[in-house]
Amino acid sequence: MSDRDIVLGKVRRALAVDSGDVGRRAITIARLEGTPRGVIPARGQLPHEEQVALFIKMAEKVSSSVVRVGETGEVPRAVAEYLRKHNLPATLRIGDDPLFADMPWGETQIEMSHGPSDGNDAVGLSHAVGGVAETGTLVLTSGPDNPTTINFLPETHVVVIKATEIAGDYESAFDALRERYGRNSLPRTVNFVTGPSRSGDIEQTILLGAHGPRRLHIVVVG
Amino acid sequence: MDITSPTFKQNAREALADRQLQRALGHVRAGFIDKRAKAVAELPEFDALRDAARDIKNHTLAHLDLYLEAYEDRLRAAGGEVHYAETAASARDIILSICQRIDARTVTKGKSMIAEEIGLNEFFEEHGIAPVETDLGEYIIQLRHEAPSHIIAPAVHLTKDQVEASFREAHTSLPPDRDLSEPTELLNEARSVLRQRFMAADVGITGANFLVAETGTSVIVTNEGNGDLTQILPRVHIVIASIEKITPTLNDVGQIIRLLSRSATGQDISVYTTFSTGPRRPEDPDGPEEYHVIILDNGRTEMLGSEFKEALRCIRCGACMNHCPIYQAIGGHAYGWVYPGPIGAVLTPEFIGVDQAGNLPNASTFCGRCEAVCPMRIPLPNLMRHWREREFERHLSPAAARYGLGFWAFFAKRPRLYQWATRWAMRVLGNRAIGKGRYASLPLAGGWTKYRDFPAPEGRTFQEMWAAKRVAR
Amino acid sequence: MAEGTERRPKVALFVTCLVDLFRPTIGFAAVKLLEEAGCDVEVPAAQTCCGQPAYNSGDRRDTRAIAKKVIAAFEPYDYIVAPSGSCSGMLKVHYPGLFSDDPAWRSRAEAFSAKVHELISFLTDVRGMKSVAARFAGTVTYHDACAGLRELGIHDQPRRLLKSVDGLTLVDLKDDNVCCGFGGTFCVKYPDISNAIVQKKADLIAATGAGTLLAGDLGCLMNMAGKLQRDNQPVAVRHVAEVLADMTDTPPIGEAREA
Secondary structure, X not given: OOHHHHHHHHHHHHHOOOOOOHHHHHHHHHHHHXXXXXXXXXXXXXXXXXXXXXXXXXXXXXXXXXXXXXXXXXXXXXXXXXXXXXXXXXXXXXXXXXXXXXXXXXXXXXXXXXXXXXXXXXXXXXXXXXXXXXXXXXXEEOOOOXXXXXXXOOOEEEEEEEHHHEXXXXXXXXXXXXXXXXXXXXXXXXXXXXXXXXXXXEOOEEEEOOOOOOEEEEEEEO | OOOOHHHHHHHHHHHHHOHHHHHHHOOHHHHHHHHHHHHHHOOOOHHHHHHHHHHHHHHHHHXXXXXXXXXXXXXXXXXXXXXXXXXXXXXXXXXXHHHHHOOOOXXXXXXXXXXXXXXXXXXXXXXXXXXXXXXXXXXXXXXXXXXXXXXXXXXXXXOHHHHHHHHHHHOOOOOOOOOOOOHHHHHHHHHHHHHHHHXXXXXXXXXXXXXXXXXXXXXXXXOOOHHHHHHHOOOEEEEEEEHHHEEOOHHHHHHHHHHHHHHHOOOOOOOEEEEEOOOOOOOOOOOOOEEEEEEEOOOXXXXXXXXXXXXXXXXXXXXXXXHOHHHHHHOOHHHOOOOOHHHHHHHHHHHHOHHHHOHHHHXXXXXXXXXXXXXXXXXXXXXXXXXXXXXXXXXOOOHHHHHHHHHHHHHHXXXXXXXXXXXXXXXXXXXXXXXXXXXXXXXXXXXXXXXXOEEOOOOOOHHHHHHHHHHHO | OOEOOEOOOEEEEOOOHHHHHHOHHHHHHHHHHHHHOOOEEEOOOOOOOOOHHXXXXXXXXXXXXXXXXXXXXXXXXXXXXXXXXXXXHHHHHHOHHHHOOOHHHHHHHHHHHHOEEEHHHHHHHHOOOOOOOOEEEEEEEEOOOHHHHHHHOOOHHHHHHHHOOEEEEEEOOOOOOOOXXXXXXXXXXXXXXXXXXXXXXXXXXHHHOOOEEEXXXXXXXXXXXXHHHHOOOOOEEEEHHHHHOOOOOOOOOOOOOOO
């Protein structure tokens, strides 16, 4: 008997159930298909413009810096200004996201390099597929458009997010992922990112830049 | 890891006398308790979420076999491999064989209490593989060859001076004049040392806060990003998680996520909540090539069929121990195994036997603060009491306590005899303290009078006086 | 409550073993307060203890035996009131669960438990008492004993009544809701840990500058008094009922009667 058979057998014996019980099976199928929402905090249930304002406020609360621009064309200049202001090199590691390809990077002096990060990049740029106003959280997904290593290896992480993609709560973010990737399926990695990396492990003092980025800068578009 | 639960009383005595430990424990209050209280106060739906989370877990446990099967199906569909492990030994062997197959030399690890539970690090070392803890707290205690003393803040028992000393001893290329006196410097040092290890690792091992049946996904919750670097850089990502981590849907994860960080550190959510599903896809430029999930039993199925099953709702937030007056007094190592505090008092007897761990559920005042703050509404004092019942039935309590209790109970069941006996006892006890009002020492009460005076009784019992008043009327 | 227009409720006082043995004054204070609140008080003779020592030692059998006696002696009354959060909690919250495999006793226990109240919360929540006619000159601080607080929700009620006491100043105790380290047999089974906990408590009590410490549980009070006195702290310790009933002639806990 495999460990699998043993363990599942013990579970069934502990619960005093039969694997053939169709009633139980129907219940679990219903939950997996229906994905009930549960208790949603009122905090993020706002008109959209207020959700965006809340997103910005909550992101700043956890030490992200946030700037808002009117349209995607303004992003390169906004990013260049941020790098200048913080004495950071004018370099960016990015993926193949078409959103970036359409931006006027030529208006800046920034050197772009493409592909996953190998740890030698000072600054990475990603496009978040969604955001959650409730806690100022960014939703990033793996793939050639936005390689996951860009989210973690560079010391500074800049993330672009469209205001229209900011939702009120996690459940709405999950719905958006289901729509994008199909039911019961997710890409290799989905990162919910809420502020720069930190640790409280030394005498409970909170310090930024534990292993992931020390700085998280968010550019909200629209 | 060495189990020292049988010497709990001695451990506690040493902990109480350990000045550095006591200083470090002083930070628990502001660091955890006040922050949690603030975060909870800012979320009006917190208690409703606790009810919802408890119900989700209860539902899941009642259908655990079916959700496990659904999880496996989705995980395989995403290209991942599932391995069940009935015992700790089985889990270790499976992990070792995966590592040996690819000739792994270095393994980075995100924080995992399950890995502690199965003694993975020692096992790796015995087999010539170097495990590197990457969570800063775990890294620090690994340098010191210590066990974690808290389930989310493993180095909470250390002062920064102790951390500095450990770094200097271990990081031999550190120039002596490099200033490490402040936590920022210590953090930077750890960051650069560990960054090299992340890049060099062959295998990355993480735990999982949740295993999601809907999508075949494992979820980890960190603030540092170490769990992420552990899993995206190496060729192989291994997840080790116990069966009760199964959660039906992503939405269910959302419910519990709202409770987890608030209860643990007072944050609304941890910096990184990462959902990992299978190995890299053909179009992915980064990510592991192999993804394995070890699903561990190691005693959970026993609990599932017992009066302790509610403890399976635990999400390992640490709130119970943060608020426990006993934990605050003695820290985590005194409990002697992997899980300290109130949850440790319930789990440890289950996993290592009540004969070894019997002290843990007894060393509680049942003040109830743990249950009051538990996000999953686990009735921890009741569960500790069940252990005391098991010990009583099996005659494991010390003989003196058993006889003392039996003696008392004999009288307590016989009111008239009790009243007669207590009348005389209180007369004596009261008279001998006339003029003082208390006893600085008292035979049979050494445990009390070692540290406190013992207030003398008034001398007459209430029953005696009440009866006299009624006769007088 | 208008007296004479409705029957005065019959309240059975559950004295508690510690009050019975160590400090009858508290029992008499409870009687006085209950009578002031318009109740007729009786004290069933067949009572010894609520059974907590057996219960918390894992001896369910003896606990059940004691519980049956308590239920039988007290169930004829309108209310059962005890001057202790932990004993009331035992009777109200834990008794029914002792009989989960005995439906007849279970329903008797549930009916009984529904009528159980801790003393102070009974006065305020059931009898509607808003103030007391008592006088106590001095600064007082109040500790929330754990069972009363967490099992029965007792927090505002004693403070409300204390504020109505003429001459009394109430000061907050830091960490007033943190355990004092008594825990019944805990304090003698794990004396070193218990001492560490009660030491913190005693230091915080002394830091309030209050002349008197009050609480609603005698076990906790004896624990804290014993520590304060060992530390030579000039804090008098009493049960809150003594102050509310204006019965503070008895020396405080652990103090001798003056010659």
